[in-house]
Amino acid sequence: DGGITQSPKYLFRKEGQNVTLSCEQNLNHDAMYWYRQDPGQGLRLIYYSQIVNDFQKGDIAEGYSVSREKKESFPLTVTSAQKNPTAFYLCASRPKSGGAAGANVLTFGAGSRLTVL
Amino acid sequence: AQSVTQPDIHITVSEGASLELRCNYSYGATPYLFWYVQSPGQGLQLLLKYFSGDTLVQGIKGFEAEFKRSQSSFNLRKPSVHWSDAAEYFCAVGPLYNNNDMRFGAGTRLTVKP
Numbered sequence: 001d002g003g004i005t006q007s008p009k010y011l012f013r014k015e016g017q018n019v020t021l022s023c024e025q026n027l028n029h030d031a032m033y034w035y036r037q038d039p040g041q042g043l044r045l046i047y048y049s050q051i052v053n054d055f056q057k058g059d060i061a062e063g064y065s066v067s068r069e070k071k072e073s074f075p076l077t078v079t080s081a082q083k084n085p086t087a088f089y090l091c092a093s094r095p096k097s098g099g100a101a102g103a104n105v106l107t108f109g110a111g112s113r114l115t116v117l
Numbered sequence: 118a119q120s121v122t123q124p125d126i127h128i129t130v131s132e133g134a135s136l137e138l139r140c141n142y143s144y145g146a147t148p149y150l151f152w153y154v155q156s157p158g159q160g161l162q163l164l165l166k167y168f169s170g171d172t173l174v175q176g177i178k179g180f181e182a183e184f185k186r187s188q189s190s191f192n193l194r195k196p197s198v199h200w201s202d203a204a205e206y207f208c209a210v211g212p213l214y215n216n217n218d219m220r221f222g223a224g225t226r227l228t229v230k231p
Contacts (some may be wrong), residue, residue: 004160033217042207042221043161058217076209091161096227104211106219108160 002027004109006091011114013078013085021076021112023091030096032074036060037088046089049074055112078114086116119144121210123222127214130198131230138193138225140208150191151209153222161207167191178202203229 004025013019023032031050035043045058049068064081068074074093078085092106122141130136142148149168153161165176172184182193191208205226211219 003164006160009158040223042121042222042223045219048217056217092160104219105151105163105166106161108153108162110160111158113158 004091004093004107005114006089006109009110009112011112013114013116015116016080018077018079019114021078021089021091021114023074023076023109024072025074025091025093025107025109026072027093027095027107028071029093029107030071031094032068033092033094034058034064034066034076035090035092037090037111043090045117046076085114088113119210119218119220119221121208121222123206123208123225125225126223127226127228129228129230132200133197136193136195136198136202138206138227138229139221140191140193142191142208142210142220143187143189144210144220146212148191148210149209150182150184151211152176152180152191153192153207153209153221154178155205155207157204164193164206179223198227198229200229200231203227 007022033048034046044060046064047057047066055066055068065077089112091109120143140197149187151166152164155161165174167174167184175181180195205224207224208222
C-alpha cells in the first residue's frame with residue numbers, strides 16, 4: 001500500500017546532538033513537508049520541498065535543515081541550534097499542484113516523537 | 118494574515134449524542150477548508166474538505182461540515198458519536214494549491230463517555 005513512512009517513531013537526544021528524522025513516501029508525490037506539533041499549538045511548517053533538489057523555509061525553520069536528493073525522501077535534521085526541539089514531528093506530502101481539486105490534500109506519516117534529555 | 122481558531126480545546130460528549138466542533142477562520146482570498154482527525158501518536162487523516170459548490174460537505178466516518186461565509190465558520194458535525202471517534206480534530210484553511218500557506222487550528226480534543 002502507498003503511504004509515508006517516518007522513522008524512528010521515538011527518539012531521544014542529548015543536548016548538543018544533531019539528530020535526523022527519516023521520511024519516505026511511495027505515493028509518487030512531488031511536494032513534501034515537515035511540520036512540528038506542540039500541545040495546544042496545532043501544526044507549524046518547518047520546511048517544504050516542491051521538487052527534487054529544491055526546498056524552502058517555512059515559519060519555524062531556525063535550527064533545522066533538510067535535503068531532497070530523491071523524490072521519495074525528505075529527511076529532517078534537528079540541529080543543536082534548535083533550542084527547544086522536544087516535539088512531535090510530522091511529515092506530509094501531496095501531488096503536484098495544478099492537478100485535480102484534491103491536489104492540496106495532504107497525506108501524513110505517523111509522526112516521530114523527539115525528546116531531549 | 119490567515120488564521121484558524123478552534124475555540125474549544127477539549128469537548129466531552131456521551132456516546133450516541135450529537136457533536137459539533139467549531140472552527141472560525143480569517144483568510145484574505147477564497148478559502149479552501151479542511152478537517153483532519155488525529156488519533157493519539159498518529160498522523161493526521163483527512164475527514165473532509167470544502168473547495169466550492171454546496172456549502173454542506175460530507176466526509177468519512179459519518180462527519181459533515183457546513184461552510185458559512187458570512188460567519189467565517191466551517192463547523193464539523195456528527196449526529197451520533199461513537200466511542201471510536203475519540204481523537205483530536207484539526208481545522209485548516211489554505212489556498213487551493215501550495216500547502217506552504219496552509220494554516221492549522223490548535224485542535225479540539227474529543228472525549229467520548231460510555
